[in-house]
Amino acid sequence: MLRISREGRDALIFLLPYFAFLGFFIIYPMISGFYYSLNNVHLSDLKFTFIGLGNYVRILSDKVFAQALTQTLIYVSLHTVVGVPLGLGIALLLNQEFRGRSVARVCLLIPWATPPIVCAMMFSIFLHPYYGTINYTMQWLGLVPQEFRIFSNPQIALFGLVIVSMWKSAPLFAFIFLSGLQALPTEILESAKVYGASSFAVFRKIILPYLKPTLAVNCILSGFLALAGTQAFDLVIGITHGGPGYNTYMLYFLSYTIAFPWNLLGYGATIAWVVTIISVIFALVLLKLWYKRIY
Amino acid sequence: MVKSSLLKKIALYFFAAVFLAFTTVPYIMIVILGFLPESDIIKRPPIPFKVPELTLSNYIYILSYEPFTKGFLYSAITALATVSLVLLVGSMGAYAVARMRFRGRGMLFNAMVIIYMLPALAMLIPIIVLLKVFGLLDTLLGMILAHCILLLPMMTWFMVGIYEGVPADIDAAVQIEGYSRWEALFKTNMPLCRLGVFLVLVFSFVLSWSDLMFANTVGVTKVRLLQPTILEFMGAGKILYGQLAAAGTLSSLPVVVLAIVLQKQIIAGIMKGAIK
Numbered sequence: 001m002l003r004i005s006r007e008g009r010d011a012l013i014f015l016l017p018y019f020a021f022l023g024f025f026i027i028y029p030m031i032s033g034f035y036y037s038l039n040n041v042h043l044s045d046l047k048f049t050f051i052g053l054g055n056y057v058r059i060l061s062d063k064v065f066a067q068a069l070t071q072t073l074i075y076v077s078l079h080t081v082v083g084v085p086l087g088l089g090i091a092l093l094l095n096q097e098f099r100g101r102s103v104a105r106v107c108l109l110i111p112w113a114t115p116p117i118v119c120a121m122m123f124s125i126f127l128h129p130y131y132g133t134i135n136y137t138m139q140w141l142g143l144v145p146q147e148f149r150i151f152s153n154p155q156i157a158l159f160g161l162v163i164v165s166m167w168k169s170a171p172l173f174a175f176i177f178l179s180g181l182q183a184l185p186t187e188i189l190e191s192a193k194v195y196g197a198s199s200f201a202v203f204r205k206i207i208l209p210y211l212k213p214t215l216a217v218n219c220i221l222s223g224f225l226a227l228a229g230t231q232a233f234d235l236v237i238g239i240t241h242g243g244p245g246y247n248t249y250m251l252y253f254l255s256y257t258i259a260f261p262w263n264l265l266g267y268g269a270t271i272a273w274v275v276t277i278i279s280v281i282f283a284l285v286l287l288k289l290w291y292k293r294i295y
Numbered sequence: 296m297v298k299s300s301l302l303k304k305i306a307l308y309f310f311a312a313v314f315l316a317f318t319t320v321p322y323i324m325i326v327i328l329g330f331l332p333e334s335d336i337i338k339r340p341p342i343p344f345k346v347p348e349l350t351l352s353n354y355i356y357i358l359s360y361e362p363f364t365k366g367f368l369y370s371a372i373t374a375l376a377t378v379s380l381v382l383l384v385g386s387m388g389a390y391a392v393a394r395m396r397f398r399g400r401g402m403l404f405n406a407m408v409i410i411y412m413l414p415a416l417a418m419l420i421p422i423i424v425l426l427k428v429f430g431l432l433d434t435l436l437g438m439i440l441a442h443c444i445l446l447l448p449m450m451t452w453f454m455v456g457i458y459e460g461v462p463a464d465i466d467a468a469v470q471i472e473g474y475s476r477w478e479a480l481f482k483t484n485m486p487l488c489r490l491g492v493f494l495v496l497v498f499s500f501v502l503s504w505s506d507l508m509f510a511n512t513v514g515v516t517k518v519r520l521l522q523p524t525i526l527e528f529m530g531a532g533k534i535l536y537g538q539l540a541a542a543g544t545l546s547s548l549p550v551v552v553l554a555i556v557l558q559k560q561i562i563a564g565i566m567k568g569a570i571k
């Protein structure tokens with residue numbers, strides 16, 4: 001006989017709306033998404049044609065998929081490798097005492113609050129080869145050639161997207177680092193200074209070890225944002241639309257494009273499943289590596 | 296000694312200035328661009344290399360352009376409804392996980408993290424079909440439900456951490472005094488962690504307001520939210536940068552103003568580690 005305690009019953013009542021939503025809108029779609037990936041489906045008539053693992057076989061020989069996968073991995077790594085240290089730098093800067101520090105902290109909130117599509121619009125204007133202020137300034141300083149095209153150059157378009165995403169992501173990482181820096185023991189810092197430790201030594205031997213958990217959280221967040229978050233999708237759809245050619249296609253955008261404009265729901269769902277599996281593995285590894293240490 | 300500290304100070308202010316330029320200049324520039332006539336924008340050199348004349352025509356056009364004003368209204372309704380729903384449902388679930396002892400609690404706790412880390416893309420395609428089957432595609436209700444997918448798992452997980460911060464003794468004490476669990480949640484726990492809950496509200500509002508993916512697929516023609524409207528603007532045959540900048544400024548204004556007005560609470564909340 002299954003006996004439920006009073007507390008268990010109460011918990012169930014409190015959790016019921018959450019479970020109901022989860023079941024209907026998250027678990028059920030996830031599972032049916034897998035079923036979709038085994039079929040050919042069109043949105044217009046919703047006719048399912050069962051093709052087994054056909055879509056998965058198709059992925060293996062799909063050149064665009066391979067390209068999008070590589071580009072996604074490049075994007076995710078650059079987003080983390082550039083963004084997290086940049087966020088750390090900003091946090092260390094804003095942790096110093098200087099006049100106007102509180103204003104500077106408020107400025108961190110501006111990129112965070114700007115909708116990604118507005119951010120995409122902003123940088124596609126400012127990096128415009130003729131009329132863009134940033135691009136013009138770089139040309140004026142002689143850093144780049146005249147009419148320097150960032151987003152229509154296959155070699156650098158993806159890096160352009162990484163740079164734009166830094167504007168939105170780095171301040172967020174900085175915030176989380178700043179909260180981590182609050183936990184620093186000031187006595188140790190003071191005594192290190194008294195004994196004449198260099199700033200670099202203080203950073204490496206005291207600050208960095210204390211920031212390790214925060215560093216982990218930021219890496220999780222960065223990977224999550226770049227791979228599973230919608231920010232990269234918004235930037236791609238807003239700035240390059242995957243172009244030039246397929247040079248800024250990423251898995252998220254590829255799945256969306258295949259499913260909606262091209263109306264191949266089954267194949268789109270297959271790619272969505274691949275993205276989900278990669279991000280779950282990614283999340284599990286990071287959680288195992290780091291959450292254990294934090295809590 | 297004095298010299299090195301002066302150098303340090305100069306370096307500090309230099310980097311602070313670079314940082315300020317990095318975060319604010321692009322945003323300020325887009326605001327300014329909205330006030331420039333189109334002919335000035337598409338002529339080299341760009342601002343600030345020349346002094347342009349200002350005009351209000353871009354804003355006047357955008358504010359009388361119906362898809363934009365309608366999108367603004369729909370976005371506001373969707374965001375407010377989503378935030379309320381997430382707060383109610385999420386709070387109840389999070390409180391149960393944080394405070395009550397029941398079988399499978401540990402498992403649920405772990406499952407919540409995984410669910411929160413699932414990409415929204417995994418649900419996108421089946422959800423569109425589900426909404427279509429129920430006739431909810433292109434309706435406000437469908438849009439609100441879709442935005443809850445984006446927010447509920449994440450915010451519930453955040454709120455578990457927030458409610459765990461309230462000492463269990465307080466919770467037990469008010470229930471001995473005769474509060475029901477509902478009263479304990481809404482009258483004691485929620486006010487006690489108002490900073491954290493408040494942060495969840497702001498985060499939810501910003502995320503719902505900024506969402507493009509669901510907004511663009513759920514609302515195809517009738518319920519066109521603000522961000523897809525901006526995207527359409529950008530994809531138009533001949534892009535008018537001045538109007539685009541005005542539209543972008545206006546569409547980011549609510550969230551940016553919200554962030555600046557509430558900066559004290561937001562920063563205090565993040566600093567206390569209310570959200571991990």
